[in-house]
Amino acid sequence: MKKSAISALLILCVSFGFSQEQSEDFNQLLQWMTGEFSSAEQAAEDSAYFDISLKMTRIWPEKKTGAWVYVEQALASTPDEPYRQRVYFVREMGDGQFSSDIYMIPEEEKFIGAWKDVSPFAEMDQFDLKYKDGCAVFLNYDGFQYSGSTNKGTCKSSLRGASYATSEVKIIKGVLESWDRGYDEEGNQVWGAEKGSYIFKKND
Numbered sequence: 009m010k011k012s013a014i015s016a017l018l019i020l021c022v023s024f025g026f027s028q029e030q031s032e033d034f035n036q037l038l039q040w041m042t043g044e045f046s047s048a049e050q051a052a053e054d055s056a057y058f059d060i061s062l063k064m065t066r067i068w069p070e071k072k073t074g075a076w077v078y079v080e081q082a083l084a085s086t087p088d089e090p091y092r093q094r095v096y097f098v099r100e101m102g103d104g105q106f107s108s109d110i111y112m113i114p115e116e117e118k119f120i121g122a123w124k125d126v127s128p129f130a131e132m133d134q135f136d137l138k139y140k141d142g143c144a145v146f147l148n149y150d151g152f153q154y155s156g157s158t159n160k161g162t163c164k165s166s167l168r169g170a171s172y173a174t175s176e177v178k179i180i181k182g183v184l185e186s187w188d189r190g191y192d193e194e195g196n197q198v199w200g201a202e203k204g205s206y207i208f209k210k211n212d
Contacts (some may be wrong), residue, residue, distance in 0.1 A: 033149050034100045038075050038177050045208035059084040062208050063123035074099035080123050104149040111137035129181055154179040165190050168199045186207045
């Protein structure tokens with residue numbers, strides 16, 4: 009079976025395998041993770057971190073089995089030149105557990121700025137996206153924060169000599185922490201922040 013067909017099957021299974029009813033915790037997660045964020049405060053205090061803008065907005069709200077979120081990251085100095093564009097599919101797994109599947113966007117340059125105008129996504133649907141196998145982030149909600157990570161070693165990466173990548177995430181109201189790192193086959197870190205997570209504060 010071709011990869012595109014496999015990806016389509018995975019999305020289809022996800023789309024129809026979960027209830028359309030969403031909990032208050034799920035809706036809160038979406039509210040906390042969408043919007044405009046900045047690491048400017050952290051960058052001003054520690055030169056090891058860059059001033060990065062992070063923008064996330066919901067797309068395809070008519071799809072009710074989960075939430076599709078467009079993500080755009082860029083250096084604050086070059087906001088119109090994002091270095092990362094993704095679509096997340098966020099779903100509720102039950103018992104305070106959530107997952108965020110990661111998708112690549114074909115011809116992503118056409119979607120720059122879609123966080124403020126989602127109309128470009130009207131010309132495509134989820135079956136046009138490329139699923140990043142093994143890169144889902146799994147979150148748990150403890151009544152205060154949503155926190156979790158990818159499974160270790162499953163998210164393949166070739167960036168800067170890496171073999172795999174990991175991502176750790178914490179989300180509370182007004183703050184999103186993200187720590188992305190790449191490791192080689194021997195387990196040595198080859199890219200990503202070394203001290204700890206990037207701390208993004210939500211813009212008012």
